[in-house]
Amino acid sequence: MKSVVLGYAAMAKGQELKQFDYEPPKLNGHDVRVAITHCGLCYTDIHAIDDYFGITNFPFVPGHEIVGQVSEIGSEVTGLRKGDRVGIGWQGRSCMECEWCLKGEEQLCKDIAKAAAWSPYGGFSSSITVDSRFAYSLPASMPSEFAAVLLCAGITVYSPLRSTETGHRRKVGIVGVGGLGHLAIQFAHALDCEVTAISSSPDKEEQALALGADHFVMAEDKGTLRNMNLSLDMLLYTGHSAIDWTRLLNTLRNNGKLVMVGFSTVPVTFEPLELVVHQMSITGSLLGSRMVMREMLAFAQERGIKPQIEFMPMSQVNEAIRRVKEGRARYRIVLVNDSARLRT
Numbered sequence: 001m002k003s004v005v006l007g008y009a010a011m012a013k014g015q016e017l018k019q020f021d022y023e024p025p026k027l028n029g030h031d032v033r034v035a036i037t038h039c040g041l042c043y044t045d046i047h048a049i050d051d052y053f054g055i056t057n058f059p060f061v062p063g064h065e066i067v068g069q070v071s072e073i074g075s076e077v078t079g080l081r082k083g084d085r086v087g088i089g090w091q092g093r094s095c096m097e098c099e100w101c102l103k104g105e106e107q108l109c110k111d112i113a114k115a116a117a118w119s120p121y122g123g124f125s126s127s128i129t130v131d132s133r134f135a136y137s138l139p140a141s142m143p144s145e146f147a148a149v150l151l152c153a154g155i156t157v158y159s160p161l162r163s164t165e166t167g168h169r170r171k172v173g174i175v176g177v178g179g180l181g182h183l184a185i186q187f188a189h190a191l192d193c194e195v196t197a198i199s200s201s202p203d204k205e206e207q208a209l210a211l212g213a214d215h216f217v218m219a220e221d222k223g224t225l226r227n228m229n230l231s232l233d234m235l236l237y238t239g240h241s242a243i244d245w246t247r248l249l250n251t252l253r254n255n256g257k258l259v260m261v262g263f264s265t266v267p268v269t270f271e272p273l274e275l276v277v278h279q280m281s282i283t284g285s286l287l288g289s290r291m292v293m294r295e296m297l298a299f300a301q302e303r304g305i306k307p308q309i310e311f312m313p314m315s316q317v318n319e320a321i322r323r324v325k326e327g328r329a330r331y332r333i334v335l336v337n338d339s340a341r342l343r344t
């Protein structure tokens, strides 16, 4: 019997997903085939359906927060066996030979645009084929739905938060309490930072404090933000909405850093005076390397990082996309494959 993969695809830009069956891609030497049990829904999936990056090939099967069991292995695979539970994030391969790959910063690979796990077809599906070197063994007791979310949202916030020794307890501001922010608060707290959550929704205060924030500040609260002048080592911007950037930057201390994560479409404008005077920097952070991914999974397990999740069956993927677009998900949606669909 010929094997068929059962997925959900957008047939053209911006369209609802439809059932889409396809032949499994060829299995190269380093590849593994993974029978998918769980796949998280990330805003990047929605951006790609809408071809926001201008590189989406249709039919497009999204999905890049993937957990499942290895079902087939290529001839050169080491370290994984059939039946192993693995997780795969946005990056499903890399060239392994450019300067960035050789330095262990695979997320900056020169071919990153071609390195997505969803090329040719992603995780809203019964199976996926990726380079085994980007399929991570998961801690045995970590729930699959937690792992799914950590593989993209988790690594995105952990990677910039983990670094830099300052010689004092770091003060970190997390801007935005949503899919990324609710994890950033937990990671920053577990990394022993003093955490200030900054949000434009007053109803997020209780949740932010419960997740480990030491303080909660409304983004519009000029007075409190002014009192925070020159106090923070780092601001992690996870938001999507407009903000007074100058006021926000002024909360950073000398050599402080504003780090942008996620793909916000909000323009950043600010008066550069304070930036110069206090040697502040504005930078971005993309995913994380394989080494940092393994470190993050172990740290999340050890420190009990708990993504807040809504479950939905994969067959309701369009409804899930609507919930995320309308900002109704608290905070991430994980799609669970109906086992009847697992035919490959």
Ligand SMILES: [Zn+2]
Residues within 6 Å of the ligand: 042, 043, 044, 045, 064, 090, 152, 153
């Ligand atoms: Zn993502």
Ligand SMILES: [Zn+2]
Residues within 6 Å of the ligand: 094, 095, 096, 097, 098, 099, 100, 101, 102, 108, 109, 110, 111
């Ligand atoms: Zn490379």
